[in-house]
Amino acid sequence: MEEVTSPWRDRLEETALAPVTGTSRAYYAWVAFLLVVIAWGVYAYSRQLQDGLVVTGMRDRISWGLYITTFVFFIGISHAGTLISAILRVSQARWRTPITRMAEFITLVSLICGALFVIIDLGRPDRVLNVIRYGRWQSPIVWDVLAITTYITASTAYLFLPMIPDLALFRDKLAGRVSGWRMWLYRVLSVRWRGTHSQWQSMGAAMTTAMILIIPIAVSVHTVVSWIFAMTLREPWNSTIFGAFFVAGAIFSGVAMLIIVMAILRKVYHLEEYITEKHFVYLGYLLGTFSLIMVYGNVSEYLTTGYKMSEGTEFHFRQLFLGEFAGFYWFYLLGGLVLPGLLILLPLTRNIWGVVAASVLVVAAMWVERYFIVVAGFRVPLMPYEPSTYAPTWVEISVVAAGFALFALLITLFVKIFPIMAVWEVAEDEPTTEPEPAVARLPNGAAPEPAGGAGG
């Protein structure tokens, strides 16, 4: 490459290369901890395979629990990448550039974890291929399989394509500094990228296609996930707004998860120059907007059903607002929707800390929301019998913990191997320098450095 490299650009590249070249003890400790949690979860799952789902707390009356909750939660998180990457790319918002890579990777990892939980929930995972062999196109589960596999494929493409120039950068700059297999990986995955005009054209065309296509795919994914509930006749689920409501919730939780991952990676890998308070505040605005949309969804749903109080609604309202699930619901509404909205709204708390705190609340509250949608939905009696209770067992809790650990582990491994930021896109924001009229002209060839770097 014959470009002129500036100190700013060099600093950017070194920051991007740093995670790959050095590994700290803390890193190993973190990975070891995650592996222990995952191993325990694998053991718990082996007990489930041996004895059957009776080792969980699910029974005939409440036949889905923690596993489906976590599945829906992870599929929701997967909307992080699409929103940030695709929509901001389509609208050409420049501030997205340092965070697109993380967002795209969170999408892929959460899709994998989500899909795993469906299989974990099956009574006969050995027969999972029956969905391919005998699948019925009329089934919401098959729509799910179609949508998620399409989304995984599209996300992989959408993660990979803009990464090609960065992989080429790694290939060129990391020789000798990393192990042989990683060099081989970069060489293969950078598909002989040289930065030629035709290659940029090809990548540009592919990116355009992918980023426009992935938006409807992502919307369809969480819509069909919501239809697993909305295509049944159970009272709290028999609602037409489930599709839109779940997509809004997905984007909401996805943005929050992105903020959390962004904050952690920024701290650990010293990305402060590129990911600044502005990014947190802008994502915070998105978070705040979606919290309002979620409040609107809640009001829509509960006001229209509560006004009529038809079959099952009274029981559901009592258990959700006053009874067994009241703690969950009010934490979700007040702690997960109203409070984060306030944190974003008030200028006092509209900073990195405020936004990250809001995001942690949102992620917790959205998992809780999926929980009471599933469990409280099942609990409404269909015939005259006493309502049951659901209490997750150690098996379910262990497996869910392992799922989250896997999520964290995959991200941790990713930053060790792949470029953490879209270097070539961030580089386009290199602050240009203009000689001010009052300053004496500098000799040719020297470029004045802007103070403080490119951030802000």
Next chain:
Amino acid sequence: MKSIAFKAAAAVLGAVGIAALSLTGTARAAHVVVDITVPDQPAIGQLMEVQAHFHSESNEAIADMAVTFHEEVTFGGVTSDVELGGAVTDEDGFAALTYDPRTAGTHEIHVRYTYADGEEEDAVASLTVPATGQQLYRSTAGVKIPGLNVWLLMALVAIVWAILLSVAFRVIAIAHADELPPVGRAGSIGSS
């Protein structure tokens, strides 16, 4: 009381949308004469009338008498008398059963009545229904809207995957691009 049933040949009356009736049975009891008419061309699943005319030997109509219609049926290992329906004779002494036969073959329809303070009496008529083999009961669920079926979904999925494949081909194109002098970051996505 013995009931006497015999087939009487009769001319076919004009069919006016309803199967023609023909006289098939007459019973004589001590005071009551019952003339039962059944349709001439019964068909499975088609509603028809079985009419019983009650009159005395002097052709005086017997009105306001409760009448029930029966048949002996075998089903599920049980054989029993089935009540097909009931009626009360009108002022002209007619009582009718609206009935649709559901099995082919010969049906023996019994008409039971109790006249005044007498015992229950029985009159029989015979009805032969031809077999059609056509399924009567069809469960219907759903509305067929032309074009709105799973093939639409399959087409949609196929199109999306075709587009994804085109993206994959672009990656291959990158790998096989000509060796031209490298260019800077011109022509990339998102340049404002």
Next chain:
Amino acid sequence: MTDGNDREGSQGTQPQHSRTIGRRSVLRLIGLGALSIAPFPILSTAIRTAISGHLTRSEGAVARTADGRIRQWTMIIDLRRCDGCQSVEKPPQCTAACIQGHFAPEPMEWIQVFEGELPGGGTQFIPTPCQQCQNPPCVNVCPVAATFSTPEGTVLIDQDRCIGCRICMAACPYDRRFFNWGEAPVPEEAKLAPYDAEHQVPARKGTVMKCDFCPDMMRDDVLPYCVQGCPNDAIYYGDLEEDVATNGKQIVAASRFLSRNQAYHLREDLKTKPRVYYIPGHGEDVGRDAFTKGRQPTQWPWIKLVKGARKWKR
């Protein structure tokens, strides 16, 4: 934003293939796209619909009337005669007979007697088998057609195909589907029984089970266990094609019996179109007062004969 699909045509020394997509490639792509989803159910669906013309399956020969029409099984439960077996002071005998006859694992009650509240405060007993819906929510959502409708109108489950996703259990509005959470106990006599969807023994772990309406018994002119078991002859089993139903003692003309007695469906508003009808009542024909509440709890005596039987709660 640059347009990646530039249509400069042949220009300079740049070859066509790396930049433009011609018509042939587009066609190739769409063909490959269609092929790429072939492993998905499209092929099996196409073949199945081509062969059968409709998506119902049958296990073995269907029951037919004398002139060859397919029987359409139905059940009519006369609630005027059901008192929850209070008069015989036993657990509901329809349930007991079904459990015994099918070796239903504990806690499955394929026909379950619910006690519903009546306006005014009394209660009625409602024996509830699988409603054998004609618009079945369970069949509609099953991803692998493990639960399916038969030409006789019954809804069956193929436990050899079920993947245990339990969306059918979420979909059933009558609480009539049961899951084999653990390994269900199997009595010695049933261990070598040939499994089929109308004879659900031995039960498969991790799959769904329910009342199957006993059509295999009716083909041999034997009434189902629940019909036989009822001491008050409250349950009628019939055929809508022949318009006839019997409770073991008496035969009725089904359409007249239903119309005359104001028969209704459970949860009629859901439009699942069940094959099970109910005649309103509270056991008054067998001497029950509506305010005599409670019935004996269901038991699974056969389980005690199987060593180490696994059971769970509903």
